[in-house]
Amino acid sequence: MDLAARRTLVGELAMRQLDAAYNLARWLLGNDADAGDAVHDAFVRALQSAHTYAGGNGKAWWLTIVRHCCFARLKEHGRGRRFVAIDQLAAELGEAAAQRVLPNTAADEPEQNAAAAQERARLHRQLRGLPEEYREVLVLREIEELSYREIAQMLSIPIGTVMSRLSRGREKLLQALGANGDRP
Numbered sequence: 171m172d173l174a175a176r177r178t179l180v181g182e183l184a185m186r187q188l189d190a191a192y193n194l195a196r197w198l199l200g201n202d203a204d205a206g207d208a209v210h211d212a213f214v215r216a217l218q219s220a221h222t223y224a225g226g227n228g229k230a231w232w233l234t235i236v237r238h239c240c241f242a243r244l245k246e247h248g249r250g251r252r253f254v255a256i257d258q259l260a261a262e263l264g265e266a267a268a269q270r271v272l273p274n275t276a277a278d279e280p281e282q283n284a285a286a287a288q289e290r291a292r293l294h295r296q297l298r299g300l301p302e303e304y305r306e307v308l309v310l311r312e313i314e315e316l317s318y319r320e321i322a323q324m325l326s327i328p329i330g331t332v333m334s335r336l337s338r339g340r341e342k343l344l345q346a347l348g349a350n351g352d353r354p
Contacts, residue, residue: 176220183228184213190229190314191236197309198240198302208243212236230320233310237324296346304339311336 184191191212195205212235216223223231297305310316310324311332318336322329 173221176223177217180216180220180223181213184216184232187229187232191233194233194236194309194314195240197305198237199243204243205240208239209236211243212239215239227320227323229314230316230324233314233316234324237306292347293343296343299346300339300342304335304342307332307335308339308343 188209191209192205195208195212196202199205199208212232215238216232216235219235297308300308306325307321310321311318316324318329318332321332325332
Protein backbone atom coordinates (compact mmCIF):
# COMPACT_ATOMS: atom_id res chain seq x y z
CA MET A 171 0.00 0.00 0.00
CA ASP A 172 1.47 3.33 -1.02
CA LEU A 173 1.77 6.32 1.31
CA ALA A 174 -1.24 8.16 -0.14
CA ALA A 175 -3.46 5.12 0.42
CA ARG A 176 -2.15 4.73 3.97
CA ARG A 177 -2.89 8.38 4.72
CA THR A 178 -6.42 7.97 3.39
CA LEU A 179 -6.86 4.88 5.55
CA VAL A 180 -5.49 6.67 8.62
CA GLY A 181 -7.73 9.66 7.98
CA GLU A 182 -10.80 7.46 7.74
CA LEU A 183 -9.78 5.55 10.86
CA ALA A 184 -9.28 8.77 12.82
CA MET A 185 -12.65 10.13 11.74
CA ARG A 186 -14.47 6.93 12.76
CA GLN A 187 -12.85 7.08 16.20
CA LEU A 188 -13.05 10.86 16.65
CA ASP A 189 -15.50 10.69 19.56
CA ALA A 190 -13.35 8.15 21.41
CA ALA A 191 -10.24 10.27 20.82
CA TYR A 192 -11.94 13.44 22.04
CA ASN A 193 -13.38 11.67 25.08
CA LEU A 194 -9.96 10.31 26.08
CA ALA A 195 -8.31 13.70 25.53
CA ARG A 196 -10.96 15.44 27.60
CA TRP A 197 -10.47 13.02 30.51
CA LEU A 198 -6.69 13.46 30.36
CA LEU A 199 -6.55 17.23 29.78
CA GLY A 200 -9.63 18.51 31.51
CA ASN A 201 -11.28 20.88 29.05
CA ASP A 202 -12.74 21.16 25.58
CA ALA A 203 -10.19 23.51 24.06
CA ASP A 204 -7.15 21.49 25.07
CA ALA A 205 -8.85 18.23 24.11
CA GLY A 206 -9.69 19.57 20.66
CA ASP A 207 -6.15 20.83 20.16
CA ALA A 208 -4.66 17.51 21.27
CA VAL A 209 -6.90 15.53 18.93
CA HIS A 210 -5.95 17.85 16.08
CA ASP A 211 -2.25 17.40 16.91
CA ALA A 212 -2.79 13.65 17.03
CA PHE A 213 -4.48 13.68 13.63
CA VAL A 214 -1.54 15.54 12.10
CA ARG A 215 0.88 13.17 13.80
CA ALA A 216 -1.10 10.15 12.61
CA LEU A 217 -0.99 11.38 9.02
CA GLN A 218 2.75 11.96 9.31
CA SER A 219 3.18 8.50 10.83
CA ALA A 220 0.87 6.72 8.40
CA HIS A 221 3.79 4.66 7.15
CA THR A 222 4.15 3.09 10.62
CA TYR A 223 0.58 1.78 10.72
CA ALA A 224 0.82 -1.91 9.91
CA GLY A 225 -2.84 -2.72 10.21
CA GLY A 226 -4.39 -4.48 13.16
CA ASN A 227 -6.30 -2.62 15.82
CA GLY A 228 -6.61 0.86 14.44
CA LYS A 229 -8.53 2.23 17.41
CA ALA A 230 -5.75 1.34 19.84
CA TRP A 231 -3.12 2.77 17.45
CA TRP A 232 -5.07 6.02 17.08
CA LEU A 233 -5.82 6.39 20.81
CA THR A 234 -2.16 5.78 21.60
CA ILE A 235 -1.23 8.75 19.43
CA VAL A 236 -3.94 10.86 21.09
CA ARG A 237 -2.67 9.84 24.52
CA HIS A 238 0.91 10.78 23.66
CA CYS A 239 -0.25 14.15 22.33
CA CYS A 240 -2.16 14.80 25.55
CA PHE A 241 0.85 14.03 27.72
CA ALA A 242 3.10 16.10 25.49
CA ARG A 243 0.67 19.00 25.81
CA LEU A 244 0.62 18.66 29.62
CA LYS A 245 4.40 18.53 29.75
CA GLU A 246 4.79 21.41 27.31
CA HIS A 247 2.56 23.68 29.33
CA GLY A 248 4.26 22.68 32.57
CA ARG A 249 1.04 22.27 34.45
CA GLY A 250 -0.40 19.63 36.65
CA ARG A 251 -3.26 17.41 35.64
CA ARG A 252 -6.56 19.18 35.21
CA PHE A 253 -9.87 17.47 35.57
CA VAL A 254 -13.15 17.66 33.77
CA ALA A 255 -15.93 19.21 35.80
CA ILE A 256 -19.12 17.31 35.08
CA ASP A 257 -21.05 20.53 35.65
CA GLN A 258 -18.91 22.25 33.02
CA LEU A 259 -19.47 19.38 30.59
CA ALA A 260 -23.23 19.50 31.08
CA ALA A 261 -23.32 23.31 30.88
CA GLU A 262 -21.18 23.57 27.76
CA LEU A 263 -22.36 20.59 25.79
CA GLY A 264 -25.68 19.77 27.37
CA GLU A 265 -26.90 16.80 29.33
CA ALA A 266 -26.78 14.61 26.22
CA ALA A 267 -22.99 14.93 26.06
CA ALA A 268 -22.64 14.12 29.75
CA GLN A 269 -24.82 11.05 29.28
CA ARG A 270 -22.66 9.92 26.35
CA VAL A 271 -19.75 9.28 28.70
CA LEU A 272 -21.61 6.90 30.98
CA PRO A 273 -24.53 4.61 30.22
CA ASN A 274 -27.95 6.20 30.12
CA THR A 275 -30.80 5.11 32.32
CA ALA A 276 -34.12 3.86 31.09
CA ALA A 277 -35.95 6.08 33.57
CA ASP A 278 -39.08 7.73 32.28
CA GLU A 279 -39.93 10.03 35.17
CA PRO A 280 -38.26 13.46 35.53
CA GLU A 281 -37.41 12.75 39.17
CA GLN A 282 -35.72 9.50 38.19
CA ASN A 283 -33.82 11.27 35.41
CA ALA A 284 -32.66 13.95 37.84
CA ALA A 285 -31.55 11.35 40.37
CA ALA A 286 -29.70 9.42 37.67
CA ALA A 287 -27.95 12.60 36.54
CA GLN A 288 -26.85 13.28 40.13
CA GLU A 289 -25.54 9.73 40.45
CA ARG A 290 -23.56 10.10 37.21
CA ALA A 291 -22.14 13.40 38.46
CA ARG A 292 -21.04 11.78 41.74
CA LEU A 293 -19.46 8.92 39.82
CA HIS A 294 -17.61 11.37 37.57
CA ARG A 295 -16.33 13.34 40.57
CA GLN A 296 -14.99 10.18 42.16
CA LEU A 297 -13.50 8.98 38.89
CA ARG A 298 -11.74 12.33 38.45
CA GLY A 299 -10.31 11.94 41.95
CA LEU A 300 -8.58 8.66 41.17
CA PRO A 301 -4.85 8.63 40.47
CA GLU A 302 -4.17 8.95 36.74
CA GLU A 303 -2.88 5.40 36.30
CA TYR A 304 -6.19 3.98 37.53
CA ARG A 305 -8.45 6.57 35.90
CA GLU A 306 -6.79 6.06 32.52
CA VAL A 307 -7.27 2.29 32.40
CA LEU A 308 -10.84 2.60 33.70
CA VAL A 309 -11.72 5.11 30.97
CA LEU A 310 -10.09 2.96 28.28
CA ARG A 311 -11.77 -0.25 29.46
CA GLU A 312 -15.16 0.81 30.75
CA ILE A 313 -15.93 3.82 28.57
CA GLU A 314 -13.94 3.18 25.39
CA GLU A 315 -14.37 -0.60 25.72
CA LEU A 316 -10.83 -1.56 24.73
CA SER A 317 -9.69 -5.07 25.57
CA TYR A 318 -7.04 -5.72 28.20
CA ARG A 319 -4.58 -6.59 25.44
CA GLU A 320 -5.32 -3.37 23.54
CA ILE A 321 -4.84 -1.30 26.69
CA ALA A 322 -1.57 -3.09 27.46
CA GLN A 323 -0.27 -2.39 23.96
CA MET A 324 -1.46 1.19 24.04
CA LEU A 325 0.13 1.98 27.40
CA SER A 326 3.20 -0.22 26.81
CA ILE A 327 2.64 -2.14 30.03
CA PRO A 328 2.15 -5.86 30.71
CA ILE A 329 -1.40 -7.18 30.54
CA GLY A 330 -1.11 -8.21 34.21
CA THR A 331 -0.46 -4.57 35.10
CA VAL A 332 -3.60 -3.56 33.19
CA MET A 333 -5.64 -6.12 35.13
CA SER A 334 -4.09 -5.02 38.41
CA ARG A 335 -4.73 -1.33 37.74
CA LEU A 336 -8.30 -2.04 36.70
CA SER A 337 -8.92 -4.06 39.84
CA ARG A 338 -7.35 -1.46 42.12
CA GLY A 339 -9.04 1.39 40.25
CA ARG A 340 -12.45 -0.23 40.58
CA GLU A 341 -11.80 -0.92 44.25
CA LYS A 342 -10.70 2.67 44.92
CA LEU A 343 -13.71 3.99 43.04
CA LEU A 344 -16.10 1.83 45.04
CA GLN A 345 -14.39 2.85 48.30
CA ALA A 346 -14.63 6.52 47.36
CA LEU A 347 -18.29 6.17 46.48
CA GLY A 348 -18.97 4.34 49.75
CA ALA A 349 -16.96 6.83 51.82
CA ASN A 350 -19.13 9.66 50.53
CA GLY A 351 -22.32 7.82 51.33
CA ASP A 352 -22.93 7.17 47.64
CA ARG A 353 -24.29 3.95 46.27
CA PRO A 354 -21.78 2.10 44.09
